[in-house]
């Protein structure tokens with residue numbers, strides 16, 4: 001890339017205007033490559049959480065994935081092809097992605113939103129697996145990545161031509177590396193990091209332990225109080241408060257089935273199309289909650305019987 005350097009900078013008439021444009025170009029170039037790294041970290045990170053840690057993505061996680069995964073590919077392809085329009089394509093995905101993350105954060109953090117119950121199947125969208133320092137959740141990390149891409153694209157769109165026939169993406173972020181080599185290195189580094197991290201996590205946990213948002217103490221506790229708390233947390237969203245009689249759980253169903261049969265039903269869930277479905281709505285496997293032990297679930301079944309008088 002030495003020749004490109006020479007073309008732009010060696011001419012005696014390289015005036016201040018070109019100097020300014022190229023330093024802006026350098027910033028835009030650097031931010032676009034940082035955005036590339038952010039999109040790949042977000043992509044690999046989300047796959048790490050679902051495939052290695054076993055956290056089930058909810059509906060809104062999926063909407064954000066739909067924006068983030070192609071964003072990672074489009075940024076890589078656009079930078080390799082030195083396409084100066086890549087910020088425009090990237091914005092088409094990053095802006096809807098950021099909006100989806102924002103809505104998901106509201107679902108988790110604002111009780112009024114959580115009650116909208118967007119997720120009728122699978123994991124409730126208001127479950128937050130990750131809650132660092134009490135406020136950093138998965139959609140917040142996704143929003144950060146989307147915002148980094150948006151900022152980079154806006155900076156890049158403000159850059160004019162650097163020199164005759166050249167623009168800010170003609171070169172890679174480092175003069176010695178071509179764009180293709182730079183993209184290759186960044187993507188390979190991020191993917192390698194997560195594959196390695198995944199392999200290490202797996203080797204440390206032969207049976208992948210699945211965590212839920214329950215406090216550790218509650219997870220081990222199979223007492224009636226713990227069962228009641230578990231019901232409030234995991235089941236009341238759909239079945240209503242225990243004091244209101246647990247809608248959608250029929251007393252005759254409990255009467256006609258053993259504890260283990262009820263446990264098996266809760267484990268497996270019941271699809272809306274199942275022959276024995278009576279409400280037309282689906283019961284998600286494990287109530288959409290992961291990491292509940294059989295002991296806890298049996299305590300929960302006994303609690304259902306107690307409340308329903310069965």
Ligand code: HEC
Nearest residue numbers: 120234235238248249250253277278279280281282283287
């Ligand atoms: C996302 C909503 C949702 C959550 C969360 C949920 N359920 Fe359900 N559950 C349903 C629906 C809907 C039905 C009714 C299915 C049908 O019509 O057959 C149901 C049915 C059931 C039934 C069978 C009732 C019957 O009469 O056939 C049991 C037992 C049950 N749920 C227990 C639980 C427990 C325990 C939890 C918490 C760990 C839980 N559910 C969490 C939606 C949910």
